[in-house]
Amino acid sequence: MSGRAALAFEEREYTAARLDALAAGLAGTLARRGVRAGDRVALMASNRPEFVVAVRAVWRLGAAVVLFSPSWKRGEAEHALKVTEPSHAVGDHPLLAGLMPMLHLDEEPVRPSNAAFPELAPDTDALLVFSSGTTGLPKAVRHTHASFGAAVRNWRATLELTARDRIQIATPPSHILGLLNIETALQTGAWMRLHRRYDLDLLLWTIESDRITVEMAVAPIALAIASHPELESFDLSSLRYIMWGATPVTPEIAETVTRRTGVGWVPAYGASELPVIACNPVSGARLDSVGRAAPGVELRVVSLETGEPAGPGETGEIQARSDSLMAGYLPAEATAAAFDGGWYRTGDVGHIDEGGWVRLTDRAKEMIKVRGFQVAPAEVEAVLHGHPAVADCAVYGVPDGANGEAVVAAVAADGPVDPGELIALVGDRLASYKRPSEVVLVEEIPRLPSGKVLRRLLKERHGSTAGG
Template sequence: MTEPIALVFEERQFTRSRLDALADGLAETLARRGVRAGQRVVLMSSTRPEFVVAVLAIWRLGAAVVLFSPAWKRGEAEHALAVTEPGHAVGDHPVLAELMPMVHLDEPIEPGGGPFPAPEPGADAVLVFSSGTTGLPKAVRHTHASLGAAVRHWRDALDLTDRDRIQIATPPSHILGLLNIVTALETGAWLRLHRRFALDAVLHHIEADRITVEMAVAPIALALASHPELESYDLSSLRYILWGATPVTPSVAETVTRRTGVGWVPAYGASELPVITCNPIEDVRLDSAGRAVPGVTLRVVSLETGKPVEPGETGEIQARSDSLMAGYLPAEATAQALDDGWYRTGDVGHLDASGRLRLTDRTKEMIKVRGFQVAPAEIEAVLHGHPAVADCAVFGIPDAADGEAIIAAVEPRGTADPDELAALVGERLASYKRPRRVVLVPEIPRLPSGKVLRRVLKERHGHAPGAAPATPA
């Protein structure tokens, strides 16, 4: 019997046996370079099959994968290296190659024979980057046990089997992309990787590959809803489209369903606890993030007292599960994220009597753009370095396409050019961190303690007419 195809990329096809043999071969190469169990190995790569091979190879050796976004610039990568202190590097990115010796994924990978021992469940498997309320991005540590639990939760929540066919156009360096890849491999689902997101390519392959589950974030959903020729594609193979990373925009989801007949399944998670809730496949509500998936326990606590509240009452959402991260790097940031073993999501909402979660607000100041968490302090640090900036504050406002749009309020010193300031951020940081708009203000409102009153800025300038736009890079 012919072995089924596990992964497809452009015209290349890989069985699971082929992926495993290539992973064995790359593991042998990395071992010769000195990679050992317990070490950390940076992976900074474009989306390609070799990314998957590299993850598997690093795990073969009992080492941990440190995922760097290929969108990062040098300063972001330098910060991440300082936080995680990896001993080795693999990838295809020139920024990483400039910073440390790197095994390049363009080098031929010869299949190997193994075998390699299974990694310890409590050993670190992957470190992904996430921003908290302040400061620069932190590394989220997941062990093989916690990541394995997240994979089981995702498989069961989405009712995935080896009969499913999925495609991934979101970055695999993000927790959602990695989770989808690992879940597909573990489940035996057929998987297509896309080098980058292109809507017509995604639609073409739903039709040509008979995709059964489509993964979408807000920009993909908006692009689907506004596509002038959406009805010309045969999407009848889809069981549903998943909406993740940002809250559902009902009007967008309903437009896609009306035009295609395909429904949506909203889900909710975080880098720290990848799968928190998901709508039951047979009972979807667009106004809810769903119910806690089996294996995850939810509670809502009062914003004033920190004590659990009754169903229907609003407070901070907290979650507990075997899929919870092992902690952050820097380690001292971990305590703030936990409340007696419960993960503090920073999201505000309530649970109804049936256990459905509805999200209404955020307590954290981080901005969520296309599923990526952006710390205002990181952008503010760049802006403060410009001689024309006396003070500044960054905040997010709701955006149908990206989840949130980044707005930078700048108190100028003399004359300041909003476009120039936005471009400066685009040069120093990943493109998704570039402000959508820079607004010049006479003063940044602050409390006596120095804390920025971001809510005041949102009310005054969140939709400021005539504000100079900054075109995203």
């Protein structure tokens, strides 16, 4: 088995033994640069095998990986550095290299090594990945080796993944789902192709040529597949199913793909804080539910009014607990609000029927989901407040078909202001998916006496205006 390819990238293939040797070699280089157990190492790199090698190299040393998205702008990276305070950096992105000394993945070839490293303590930090949590600026989610290892086991059981499976990954590995898929494939012995970037025709062609058995999709990819004019020309018969995650299923799109290809869907539901919360069974999946509690996960619904556990079919906040639950946030003071007596507060509103099927109906959290990525309103608002003409503002999400939601900014201005200028300002400072699709000029931002923005009122006004 040691000679069997584990990872393919363009024309290159790597066995598991080769990846291990490269990780050991890079770990030696990092150790010579001063990385020690307990340190945090920032990683900002594109989709490439060296990303996988770098993660495992940091882990060999007992250090934690801090995942930086390659789509971030300078302000976002500076915020991440302030929150996590990494002592070292590795990657291929000039932005990170400009902020702190970085071991560049292209400037020093990684030489394989057979060096041995100590066993990792399960309760030490393995991974820090950014999430908007409940409110405010993005927080770093802390996963230990034990919690992320549990997430991998739960995901493998949920997907019924075996060494016979073949998957491909085009989503950013800096996102929790991308890294979860990579680690699950490696630990299961499944074959995996890593793509440099998302290209729909290439993905469809690769399903055919590589005989992919499990495909991962977020809503925009699902829409692109459903609307592909030549979809029937691709042989997708190797697929066991397509997993739909990150955003609610759009039944019309899913059914169109199934009608045109014969391939069914497996909807799943998770969060950076608890990567696999619920999932449909591989056989007998349905499109009106995110599924039942994943293996190793307990779920309950809590009344929004009383905070008491609700009965079957009653609506409230979905809460979860599992060995795969995060250790907490950075900054640490944000952690307490995410828990309710040991249960993780998802911030999602829904109900669970007597059969255990989970249906999500609303979001209690203020974060906006755009193409599966989280956008924290406070982060966009902070940029808008930097414009001299903005007296007050509030950012909220509105439904946007397969993209999930679109970002909208309501702005009360001190004087004349061009909405396009404000949109460009956010685009210059933040990742492109955080840029508002629309700026609505208003007389004032509706707030409670406490100062809390009434975002639901803004959404209702937006809907009535759009309808009119």
